[in-house]
Amino acid sequence: MIGGLDFSVVSDNLSYFFIGRYPKGPLGGVGLTLYLAVVSLALSFIGGLVLGLMSVSRNRLLRFGSSTVIQTIRGMPLLMVIFWMFFLLPAMLGSGMTASWTIIVALTLFTSAYMSEIVRAGIVGIPKGQTEAAISTGLSHGQAMFYIILPQALRNMIPSFVNQFVSMIKDTSLAFIVGVTELTQIATQINNRTMLYPTEIFIFIAVIYFVICFAFTELSRWLERRLAYRKAI
Amino acid sequence: MIRFEGVHKWFGKLHVLNNINLHVRAGEVVVVCGPSGSGKSTLIRTINDLEPINEGKLIVDGMDLSEKKTDINKLRAEIGFVFQQFNLYPHLSVLKNITLAPMKIRNKTRKEAEEKALALLERVGLSEKRDAYPTQLSGGQQQRVAIARGLAMDPKIMLFDEPTSALDPEMIGEVLQVMKDLALSGMTMIVVSHEMGFAREVSHRIIFMDFGTILEEAPPEEFFKNPKHDRAKQFLKQILSPMH
Numbered sequence: 001m002i003g004g005l006d007f008s009v010v011s012d013n014l015s016y017f018f019i020g021r022y023p024k025g026p027l028g029g030v031g032l033t034l035y036l037a038v039v040s041l042a043l044s045f046i047g048g049l050v051l052g053l054m055s056v057s058r059n060r061l062l063r064f065g066s067s068t069v070i071q072t073i074r075g076m077p078l079l080m081v082i083f084w085m086f087f088l089l090p091a092m093l094g095s096g097m098t099a100s101w102t103i104i105v106a107l108t109l110f111t112s113a114y115m116s117e118i119v120r121a122g123i124v125g126i127p128k129g130q131t132e133a134a135i136s137t138g139l140s141h142g143q144a145m146f147y148i149i150l151p152q153a154l155r156n157m158i159p160s161f162v163n164q165f166v167s168m169i170k171d172t173s174l175a176f177i178v179g180v181t182e183l184t185q186i187a188t189q190i191n192n193r194t195m196l197y198p199t200e201i202f203i204f205i206a207v208i209y210f211v212i213c214f215a216f217t218e219l220s221r222w223l224e225r226r227l228a229y230r231k232a233i
Numbered sequence: 234m235i236r237f238e239g240v241h242k243w244f245g246k247l248h249v250l251n252n253i254n255l256h257v258r259a260g261e262v263v264v265v266c267g268p269s270g271s272g273k274s275t276l277i278r279t280i281n282d283l284e285p286i287n288e289g290k291l292i293v294d295g296m297d298l299s300e301k302k303t304d305i306n307k308l309r310a311e312i313g314f315v316f317q318q319f320n321l322y323p324h325l326s327v328l329k330n331i332t333l334a335p336m337k338i339r340n341k342t343r344k345e346a347e348e349k350a351l352a353l354l355e356r357v358g359l360s361e362k363r364d365a366y367p368t369q370l371s372g373g374q375q376q377r378v379a380i381a382r383g384l385a386m387d388p389k390i391m392l393f394d395e396p397t398s399a400l401d402p403e404m405i406g407e408v409l410q411v412m413k414d415l416a417l418s419g420m421t422m423i424v425v426s427h428e429m430g431f432a433r434e435v436s437h438r439i440i441f442m443d444f445g446t447i448l449e450e451a452p453p454e455e456f457f458k459n460p461k462h463d464r465a466k467q468f469l470k471q472i473l474s475p476m477h
Contacts, residue, residue, distance in 0.1 A: 132283055133320035133379075137334035137386055138310025147333060152324050 009197040010204045013190050017204070020181050028181035030208055036100065036172045036182060037212075040107040041165055047108055048115025055120045058141070066116065073113035078171055082106040086178045103175040111168045118160040122153035155227050162220040166213045173209070183208060234259045234390060234421050235280060240289035242275060242445075249275045250286070251445040257423060259389075262416045264432040264453075265425045267442035268468060273425045276442065277392050280423065281312045294389055310338050313383025317395040319375040321367035327354070327378050328363045331385045339386065346385070353381040357411050373404030377411055384415075391415065393424040427472055433457060441465045 010017065020028015027035065054066035073081065085106040090097045126149050134144035176185035187205045191198050235257040242250035249272045257263050265273045278284040279291060282298055282305050291298040296308050322330050331353065332346035341349070354360050357377040367375055376396055383391060393412065397405040409431050416422055416435045426432065432439050432453055439456040441449040441464075448462045460466045 127318075127320075129316060129318050129320040130322065133314075133316060133322070135306070136281055136283065136309055136312070136314035137382065138306050138338045139334060140306050143337060147337070148322055152322075155324070 005200050005203075006197060007200050007204070009190065009194055009200055016190065017183070017186055017208075020186060026181070029186045030183050030212075032100070032180070033169075033172050033182040034212070036103055036107070036175060036180075037165075037169045040104050040111065040168060040172070043104065043108040044111035044115055044168070045161075047112030048119050051112055051116030052119025052123065053145070055116060056123050070113045070116055073109055078106070078110050079174055079177065081110050082174055082178060085109075099178050099180045100175075103172070103178065103180055107168055107171060110171075111164060114164055115161070118157050118164065119153070122157040122160075123149055125156060126152050155224075158220060158224050158227070162217055166216060169213055169216065170209060234261075234294060235423070236290075236292045238290040238292075240279065240286050240291055242279065242284065242287050249445050250279070253289070253445075253447060255440070255447065255450075257421065259421050260419050261438065262420075262422045262436045263424070263438045263440060264436040265423060265440045265442060266427055266429075266432070266468070266472075267448075271442040272445040273442045274394050275445075277394050277423055277425050280390070280392055281309045281314055283314075306338075310334070310386055311389045313380075313386065313388040313391040315376070315379050315383055315391070315393045315396050317398050319367070319372070319379045319399070321375055321379055321382070323367050325366075326363070327359070327365050327367070327370075330367070330378060331382045334382070335385050350381070350385060353384050354378075356384075356414075357381050358407070371404060372400045373407045376400065376404075376408045380408075380411055380415070390421045390423070393422065393426065395425050395427075397426065397428055429457070429469075429472060441468065443468075 016029060018029050019031045020026060022028065022031065026032075051066045051070060054062040055070070057063055057066075076084075082103065085102040086099065089102050089105060123145075130148050130152070131141075131144050134148045135141065139147070172182055173184040175182050176188060179185065181189075183205055187201050191201050194201075235255070237253045237255040240250055240253040241248070251272075253276065265276060267273050275284050279286050279298070280293055286299065289299070293308060294311055296303050298305075298308075321327075322333070325333065328347060328350055331350040332341075332343070335341045335346045335349065336343065351360065351363065354363055357380060359374060359377055359381070362370060362374060362378070367378070370378065380391075380396075396412065397408050400408065405428070409428060412422075412424070413431065413435050424431070424436070436453055439449075439451060439453050440447055441456070441460075441462070443464050449456065449460060449465045451460075456465075457469065460469055
């Protein structure tokens with residue numbers, strides 16, 4: 001008992017909170033939350049890079065394509081994107097699409113749109129002289145982007161990336177709405193079953209979310225310092 | 234080597250280059266001077282197509298820049314360009330700044346490119362800085378690395394856009410010395426600069442520009458002794474007297 005709270009509901013269900021019914025059933029809980037976050041993070045990094053590069057392209061069609069995607073996605077609530085994917089994707093691709101993957105696609109689309117603006121700002125923020133110097137030595141615009149602009153821009157983008165990713169880690173909790181057994185869904189299930197301990201349960205998962213986000217932020221701070229050291233400034 | 238024929242360029246309504254006719258031969262060193270806003274930087278930037286021309290004909294190393302089919306990247310590889318603000322790549326070491334283009338464009342091996350880079354660093358007096366990063370160097374050192382970077386592609390032409398204007402006075406000399414050595418080695422050079430000492434000593438021809446046109450074009454001794462145009466006289470008076 002801590003201040004009238006009874007956390008035995010947490011300790012009794014600890015393995016269910018962390019891995020769901022795994023290994024007898026599918027992975028759930030914190031494990032699934034991390035899985036959703038890591039996969040969506042990797043995919044939206046790529047998605048954001050592609051959309052961002054398209055938006056600074058010299059080709060009008062590419063710019064138009066990326067701005068259409070970005071404007072559309074940014075104009076929708078994330079929950080709406082999740083519903084769209086949940087109902088649309090299986091209809092389009094057949095029943096092979098699991099609920100987890102519809103969430104991953106929704107989070108990736110949503111986060112990519114925001115990431116692409118970070119990428120665009122990062123690229124535009126590198127002085128024009130860098131591109132001019134690179135193309136003056138005979139490099140193509142693509143080579144200048146790849147060897148000169150992106151390495152500098154990506155480093156500057158790290159803090160904004162972290163912001164976006166932390167936000168996305170927390171957004172995985174919206175997966176509970178379509179029945180994906182990630183941490184929030186598990187907590188709701190246990191709460192519905194026991195009825196008596198909502199405070200304890202939701203304090204516990206709040207702490208878990210905080211620890212995950214905090215650990216991720218620290219990891220990226222370390223990465224930032226390391227890259228700065230290599231640049232020797 | 235470089236031939237302008239009736240070249241015009243506009244920035245919006247501003248007529249930055251107005252009927253430029255100029256022929257620079259191989260091995261010639263030409264200094265371009267004039268008040269700010271006279272179009273001299275634009276002039277030099279058209280030569281490697283950093284600023285495309287709007288009208289007229291511009292032929293560089295046998296390639297026609299007004300022709301759409303011209304492979305601009307290939308042309309640029311033959312022309313070294315040195316900027317006022319150096320524009321070294323801050324995320325790469327001095328050595329990598331120099332070896333990048335030769336490895337990517339000329340397909341040199343790392344070993345070949347580094348040997349060449351080290352020879353060039355020795356030539357500009359910076360051998361010991363090979364592993365330093367640009368931010369660790371003084372302005373004069375950065376500009377000498379930038380010159381080495383340009384030379385690493387074995388260019389046929391070197392262009393300098395106010396190479397000493399962003400430098401502290403005590404660093405100007407070291408950069409001018411490198412440029413002077415380069416000029417004496419027979420490199421074709423066009424230098425936008427107000428360094429009249431350099432112009433007098435090294436150049437074959439001085440070009441004076443104002444309002445986007447070439448007002449005067451003469452060998453240095455003639456230009457300094459006997460400038461024909463009033464604007465040139467006024468300009469020289471201001472630039473040659475330290476206090477005015």
